[in-house]
Structures are given as C-alpha cells and as structure tokens.
Amino acid sequence: MKATPSKQQAEPADRAKPRTRTKKKSASAQPQHSSSKTTWNRRHLLGIEELSPEEIIYVLDTAAGFAEVSTRSIKKVPALRGKVVVNLFLEDSTRTRSSFTLAAQRLSADVLDFYSAGSSLSKGESVRDTARNIEAMGVDIIICRHSAAGAAHYLSRCVECSVINAGDGQHEHPTQALLDLYTIREKKGRIAGLKVAIVGDIAHSRVARSNIWALRKLGADVTVVGPTTLVPRSLETMGVHVSHKFDEVIPEMDVINMLRVQHERMASTVFPSVHEYTWLFGMNQDRLKRARPDVLIMHPGPINRGIELASEVADGPQSSILRQVTNGLAVRMAVLFLVNQAAHGGGPSDDPTKM
C-alpha cells in the first residue's frame, strides 16, 4: 500500500537544499529523497537509527493518508480487522499508550492494555515469559515501553509477533521522532535544510536520540543545547552542533524542541538547581521575542510548566505541542499498518484508508 498523500505532503520539502554546514557531519546526512518507490519490509519498529531516509519518508507519507481518517464522522477503517495489538507498557505513559490504543482501534484491531501493576510480574515472572504468555493468546503486535535500553530489541528476539518500541530507557523513542518530523514537515513544508535546536537533557533522552537520527537522515541542521553535564561534546559524533549558550542559538532556529527537565537528575549533580536551569535554558516570552517570527516551538510532553517552558509559550501561537499529539495518532496508525503488512508478506496493495 502506498497511502495517498495530501496535497501538501505531495510536495514535501525534502526537496529543498540544505544550508551550508560549517562542520564536517556524519555520513548519514543525505537530504533529498522520494518515497515513491519505497516499500516497507520491517515487521518490527525498534529504532530510527536503522531506518533509511526513504523508509522514514514512507512512514510519514503513509501517516498522511491515515490522518484524514481521524477527521471522518466514523473514525475507523478495517485495515487491522481481526488482528490483536497489545500495549505492554512497563513504564508510565499518557500520550504514547493512549495514542497507540486509539490508533489500533481506528484500524479495527482488538487491543489489550497490559499494566504491570496487578500483573504476575510482581510474583517474579520475567518480561520474556510475560510477553510469550500474552503472545500465546494469539497476538499480532506487541507495543513495548520499558525502562531498560534494548528492551524492545530483546523482546523482538523472544516472540514471533511484531514488536514496536514505545520507548526503551535512554535509547530510542521512534514513534515520537516520527510524529515530530511529521509535524515539522506539516508546519514548515520541508525538513531538509531547516535549523532545529533540541534543548535539555540530551545525553539521557531517548526522544533526543531518535530525533537526531531522523532529522539528520532527512538533512536538517541540528544543534543540541544545554548544560555541559547534559550535553557533552561527544554528541558531535551524531552529526550535530553542540551549544551551551541557548541565547546565542535562538535567533537562527526554524524549530526549537524543548525537552522535559527530569527532576530526578536535577536533584543529583548534573545542575546546581532547577531555578538556574530555567534561567539559562528555559523558553519564555523574552527569549521567544528573539526567535524568528515563524519559529516552531515543540515539546514531546509531559511539560514542566514554568521550568523548561513558560505557559504563555506552551499555549501560544508558535507552539505545536497539541498538534504533535494529534499527528501522533496518524503516525502510529501508519506504523501499526506497515509492520503488520510486512509481517504477513503483503506489499503495497489496496488503500487501507478506505472503509
């Protein structure tokens, strides 16, 4: 299947030339791609690092087809009818879990929401045994969130069904990056050549890692910003610029993605105080005035209002935070559809957005 792209997405800007870079960057930064002949052959989605630029664009284009489904009075298509999807979330989530649940339901799948609280994990059952027992009930796709990096990869070797990574420790959060790129492309018309800042605890952030892979693969110019303890120079090996001076970076940026301050880390030795962090790296109205007038402010959520992001900015006209959440649904419908199609040997076929 190749979902019909919307008019806007039929002209993606992945055609625009990137701006000249001043530093040597990683070899993955190849800008222009067309997804027209690309198919998706992966029955798992475990990370962005292993995806080609064409595969990323193919997911975004497929999501564009599914976005329209959510605007209908009956928000449902039969693409996954008869399939069973399990949300195996062993870490808390609001957006990702709800989004995957709704996405699967809109594709007509049966959905099982597994919660670790109240499960036999408390009796010592391993995650592997838990997943294999659930799979034995006839499951097609397991969506896994876990605090350990590599958990989704591990699970994909333990079960026969498809596995989607919904966040594994500090490693990757692939669908967050895909929905972020979808939103950037929707708002800016392109990704290649855009200047994107990611601000916060980059070293420990799976959102940052997945975003960096995805943005660089599609030719964006990425700067990571934050204190030296959270944004080490070694990140340059991922093909990004490193800055510890937010105010110097702000005026150049097309997109600024603010990450959540993780209080648990702030309480340790990485930064003197949350107040000082906000003073140096928080996005507020004063800083926004120094940004480009069309700057896009992003945040994956959950937000610490008044810390990394002032409420007036979070709720202001340049914020795309709720749009990111809306787009996440279409992106996850696309991911569920594509991994299921790959698992069952189908190539692009009928339009799955048809009733």
Ligand code: CP
């Ligand atoms: N952005 C994100 O992953 O949010 P949740 O933790 O609520 O799923």
